[in-house]
Amino acid sequence: MxxxxxxxxxxxxxxPAAHACLSQRGRRLFFPMGIPAQAGQAKExxxxxxxxxxxxxxxxxxxxxxxxxxxxxxTPEEATLYAPQGGNKALRAAWKERIQQSEAAPTSxxxxxxxxxxGLKLVADLFVDEDTEVLLPEPGWGNYDLIxxxxxxxxxxxxxxxxxxxxxxxxxxxxxxxxKTKGVLVxxxxxxxxxxxxxxxxxxxxxxxxxxxxxxxxxxxxxAYTGFVYEEDRITQSPxxxxxxxxxxxxxxxxxxxxxxxxxxFGARVGFVTFGATGPAxxxxxxxxxxxxxxxxxxxxxxxxxxxLSALQNPALDAQIDKIRNVILHRYEALKTALDTAxxxxxxxxxxxxxxxxxxxxxEELRLKxxxxxIGVVSFARFNAIRIAYSSARAEDxxxxxETLSKHISVDKDPALH
Amino acid sequence: MxxxxxxxxxxxxxxPAAHACLSQRGRRLFFPMGIPAQAGQAKExxxxxxxxxxxxxxxxxxxxxxxxxxxxxxTPEEATLYAPQGGNKALRAAWKERIQQSEAAPTSxxxxxxxxxxGLKLVADLFVDEDTEVLLPEPGWGNYDLIxxxxxxxxxxxxxxxxxxxxxxxxxxxxxxxxKTKGVLVxxxxxxxxxxxxxxxxxxxxxxxxxxxxxxxxxxxxxAYTGFVYEEDRITQSPxxxxxxxxxxxxxxxxxxxxxxxxxxFGARVGFVTFGATGPAxxxxxxxxxxxxxxxxxxxxxxxxxxxLSALQNPALDAQIDKIRNVILHRYEALKTALDTAxxxxxxxxxxxxxxxxxxxxxEELRLKxxxxxIGVVSFARFNAIRIAYSSARAEDxxxxxETLSKHISVDKDPALH
Numbered sequence: 001m002x003x004x005x006x007x008x009x010x011x012x013x014x015x016p017a018a019h020a021c022l023s024q025r026g027r028r029l030f031f032p033m034g035i036p037a038q039a040g041q042a043k044e045x046x047x048x049x050x051x052x053x054x055x056x057x058x059x060x061x062x063x064x065x066x067x068x069x070x071x072x073x074x075t076p077e078e079a080t081l082y083a084p085q086g087g088n089k090a091l092r093a094a095w096k097e098r099i100q101q102s103e104a105a106p107t108s109x110x111x112x113x114x115x116x117x118x119g120l121k122l123v124a125d126l127f128v129d130e131d132t133e134v135l136l137p138e139p140g141w142g143n144y145d146l147i148x149x150x151x152x153x154x155x156x157x158x159x160x161x162x163x164x165x166x167x168x169x170x171x172x173x174x175x176x177x178x179x180k181t182k183g184v185l186v187x188x189x190x191x192x193x194x195x196x197x198x199x200x201x202x203x204x205x206x207x208x209x210x211x212x213x214x215x216x217x218x219x220x221x222x223x224a225y226t227g228f229v230y231e232e233d234r235i236t237q238s239p240x241x242x243x244x245x246x247x248x249x250x251x252x253x254x255x256x257x258x259x260x261x262x263x264x265x266f267g268a269r270v271g272f273v274t275f276g277a278t279g280p281a282x283x284x285x286x287x288x289x290x291x292x293x294x295x296x297x298x299x300x301x302x303x304x305x306x307x308x309l310s311a312l313q314n315p316a317l318d319a320q321i322d323k324i325r326n327v328i329l330h331r332y333e334a335l336k337t338a339l340d341t342a343x344x345x346x347x348x349x350x351x352x353x354x355x356x357x358x359x360x361x362x363x364e365e366l367r368l369k370x371x372x373x374x375i376g377v378v379s380f381a382r383f384n385a386i387r388i389a390y391s392s393a394r395a396e397d398x399x400x401x402x403e404t405l406s407k408h409i410s411v412d413k414d415p416a417l418h
Numbered sequence: 419m420x421x422x423x424x425x426x427x428x429x430x431x432x433x434p435a436a437h438a439c440l441s442q443r444g445r446r447l448f449f450p451m452g453i454p455a456q457a458g459q460a461k462e463x464x465x466x467x468x469x470x471x472x473x474x475x476x477x478x479x480x481x482x483x484x485x486x487x488x489x490x491x492x493t494p495e496e497a498t499l500y501a502p503q504g505g506n507k508a509l510r511a512a513w514k515e516r517i518q519q520s521e522a523a524p525t526s527x528x529x530x531x532x533x534x535x536x537g538l539k540l541v542a543d544l545f546v547d548e549d550t551e552v553l554l555p556e557p558g559w560g561n562y563d564l565i566x567x568x569x570x571x572x573x574x575x576x577x578x579x580x581x582x583x584x585x586x587x588x589x590x591x592x593x594x595x596x597x598k599t600k601g602v603l604v605x606x607x608x609x610x611x612x613x614x615x616x617x618x619x620x621x622x623x624x625x626x627x628x629x630x631x632x633x634x635x636x637x638x639x640x641x642a643y644t645g646f647v648y649e650e651d652r653i654t655q656s657p658x659x660x661x662x663x664x665x666x667x668x669x670x671x672x673x674x675x676x677x678x679x680x681x682x683x684f685g686a687r688v689g690f691v692t693f694g695a696t697g698p699a700x701x702x703x704x705x706x707x708x709x710x711x712x713x714x715x716x717x718x719x720x721x722x723x724x725x726x727l728s729a730l731q732n733p734a735l736d737a738q739i740d741k742i743r744n745v746i747l748h749r750y751e752a753l754k755t756a757l758d759t760a761x762x763x764x765x766x767x768x769x770x771x772x773x774x775x776x777x778x779x780x781x782e783e784l785r786l787k788x789x790x791x792x793i794g795v796v797s798f799a800r801f802n803a804i805r806i807a808y809s810s811a812r813a814e815d816x817x818x819x820x821e822t823l824s825k826h827i828s829v830d831k832d833p834a835l836h
Contacts, residue, residue: 004568028568034560035796038785042794047819049811050794052610052771053684054742057812062745063682064738066729072490080685114532114687117716125569142452143712150422150446151543151713192470264481266471267498267720269532294561295569298535301719302685311484320482324472327480353470367456376460376468378453393467394475401465 004030007284015281018252020216021182023129023152031290036085036299053082071303078306083299085290087112087272091309095272098312099255105244107255108282110272111289114300116224118293119256119273120147124184125292126285127218128152133183135175137161139347139356139383141192141222148184161194162347167202173209176217183217185210187239190225190352193380193387197234197351207242216250219243223257228325229351230332244276252277259308261353263317264324268304327395328353334395335388338402344409353391358384359409366408373404422448425702433699436670438634439600441547441570449708454503454717471500489721496724501717503708505530505690509727513690516730517673523662525673526700528690529707532718534642536711537674537691538565542602543710544703545636546570551601553593555579557765557774557801559610559640566602579612580765585620591627594635601635603628605657608643608770611798611805615652615769625660631668637661641675646743647769648750662694670695677726679771681735682742686722745813746771752813753806756820762827771809776802777827784826791822 007030011019031037039050047057054062061068063080071079086092087110095110113119124147128134134148138158148154159175160168176183187206189197198206210219221240229236243253258271275285293300311317335355339346349355359366363386367379370386378387386405390398425448429437449455457468465475472480479486481498489497504510505528513528531537542565546552552566556576566572577593578586594603605624607615616624628637639658647654661671676689693703711718729735753773757764767773777784781804785797788804796805804823808816 025569025571028571030568032560032564034564038796039794042789045789045794046792047811047815048794049807049819050796051810052679052807053810054679054682054746054771055810057810057815062742064729064735064742066732066735066738067681067683067686067725070489070491070725070728072488074488078685080683082684114715114719115717117712118714121714142450143716146450146452146709146713150448150709151443153443153446261470261472263485264472265485265498266500267496267724268485269715269717269719291564291568294535295564296536296539296714297532297687298561299533299687301532301687301722303722303725304719306685307485307488307721310488311482314484317482317484320484324480324482328472353472371460371463374464376457376463376466378456378468389467389470392469392471392473392475393465397465397475401467 004028007287010280010284014279015248015252015277017216017248017250018277018281018285021127021184021218021252023125023127023132025129026126026288029126029288029291031287031294036294040084051082055081074306074310079303081302083302083305085294085299086286087300088302088305088309091305094309094312099257099274105241105276106278107244108275108277108285110274111286112300112305113271113273113293114297115260115269116222116256116258116271117143117147118297119258119271120220120222122273122289122292122296123218123220123254123256124148124152126288127184128154131181133157133179135159135183135185137186137188137191139194139380139385140188144186154184161191161196165348167198169202169205172206176209176213179215179217182215184220185217186220186222188222189235189239190228192224192352193354193356194347195349195352195354195356196347197229199233200235203235203239207239210243210251211246213250218252218254220254220256223255224261225352226257226262227321228261228328228353230329231350234350240276246276248277248281263308263311263321265308268308269301270304270308328391331390331393331395331398335390335398338399342402342406344402344406353389355388355390356385357388359386361409369408370404375401375404422446425705428698428702432697433666433670433695435634435666435668436695436699436703439545439602439636439670441543441545441550443547444544444706447544447706447709449705449712454712458502469500473499492724492728497721499720501720501723503712503717504704505718506723506727509723512727512730517675517692523659523694524696525662526693526695526703528692529704530718530723531689531691531711532715533678533687534640534674534676534689535561535565536715537676537689538638538640539569540691540707540710540714541636541638541672541674542566542570544706545602546572549599551575551597553577553601553603555604555606555609557612557798557803558606562604572602579609579614583766585616587620587623590624594627594631597633597635599633601633602638603635604638604640606640607653607657608646610642610770611772611774612765613767613770613772613774614765615647617651618653621653621657625657628661628669629664634668636670636672638672638674641673642679643770644675644680646679646746646771648747649768652768658694664694666695666699681726681729682739683726686726687719688722688726746809749808749811749813749816753808753816753820756817760820760824762820762824771807773806773808774803775806777804779827787826788822793819793822
């Protein structure tokens, strides 16, 4: 049986926090015994007339040559037929192995999504409504507001990541105390737009506060920038691994990651949602996710999944990624040096793709001035800052960028911010 | 300006029906001047440090060889970098040209989605909530219920496509009269699971009723199976083209289609949403769609879009698709002959991928019996029928399928149903 009521009952028994945090939509969601489910059962049939895709009747694709001619080393079946709901099984297994490489926290099977945004949205579908406090990092990614607030109607509460130039260790306990009945907490390290990753010591009070949360919460670890950490003393594992064994009466940890940044494959749209849950609770969450995904995109792109799977199986991949990461590390160092030389204040950064520069002037005006000088940056009105994405600029261009910037801004001479 | 209020005001002035039909979420949606918008403005900058993707600083991709080695005839930039929000511009233009080939109804620019389901979901996000009647065909695709009902909370009303063995010409007027304040109507020809397309004469009373709808409605034409029509006297154009010039006080027509079935590229997840609207109304709808898409998947897969664009530009494509269509036509004829020979009653079918067989027994039991005999079909409890997808079975296997079926069912001898 797979009605919404059954799934809700299973969660209530096996994961009270997940059950308490369900949104109205989340309570309704289930995965109907519809066409994908029935087609799944008919895979071994000698005549399989279940699914509305064109095959030759023996499981082979019929895609036109105008499409297949672009494939190299993956078959038309792998690229042009539907992927299963929830994702290619071998890919899901390979990703699970990857995220458990160094620490084997108990988790569900990673659920394949259309990029990380889709993972955030499916989790929001399950857990965010008008009765949900959503705790977002400030500074934080603007799209969180659109997903959790505008689209899903949650009550946004911002918690500060920094206290001036320091990581704000007491921020989490205060933020969690503001939840009225149930909450969703987003953690994002390395952060966008901050480029910040805390040390284990800095993070510890946050983890303690989370474990002692007075209300049930879903903790979403947005691990988009996994692996891009440039300083020795920073955490290299997602907080998800610390939380995955948490009390299911209180906390449901969720890991959201994917190939977008981690494998440098932005155009694929391959993301994953993994729950810190196992057994019947994980099975029930999987079916609710399948329902939410079926109602939003149906299956995720097969071609992207097949290429990502092949890359994960390729023994050369890690060295290739390391080489790319070293290029970015070099840019990181060049930018830091240029900012220090120009005596420009910045929020602390040590990882990811960005640095965030607080400005005294109107950041949008500054952005437009820089644009006239041929330099593109992103402005954030809410936290009076501009963001430099050194992920998309050459190391040798960064001194000119900083020099131009320093001409336009009121230089903040406060050395404490460095 | 691009606040939700501005967009709502624009729609109220330029497309009152679209404005009247907005859901609560649809009213809130807008496309923030966030990172994608600011990055769009910085495209010509000599140093573009706006966007969080890895490039060499001159716009070139940095994806690892383990990924790029699978590409043939498309560049790493086309496949591995982000596609723009709303889709690749050249692809959107090429698709617009394609859908306007035979009839140039005034439309918006096709908005690229992650397959057709995503198009349906974005439209549901804009227009469906608890105060919306959603009129769905019966028999109809089960996923409509999940999208419009379970996920978006609309009030589902089913309208009958058939009256016994005939297309039900008076169904539409009756269905439209049930809308309380605003509605979404889904039309689906060729139909899933019916495999039915009406003649122009059959459809006329439906179009008349729609034009005279007592309440404002969004008419969603789900044109997934465009082109797969096997009988001469059937409509070959979507009803969208008849409705695109409709009174904007009353009706917003929407066309949903894509490469999935039409170009036989199921694994791509490339769909399109096109509105029967132009000018400021189309612009406002585009921005609301961009907001909804940004909050659900952000950009759609670039690799799929680039391959679909290349295929559309390939002069060999049409002949390749024709050849595939002829294989399916042959299966269609073989199935019809086998059913007639076995004297098995079926709902009328003439197009698409399916036929629907009404049964006297429990269709789920029948499905499981057939599965034991090595034959996979889909059962529909609600309309007591099984669906045969001849899209995925060989013509030479269909007689055995029908023979096995006829052993299991109580053969309905009513010749009127043939």
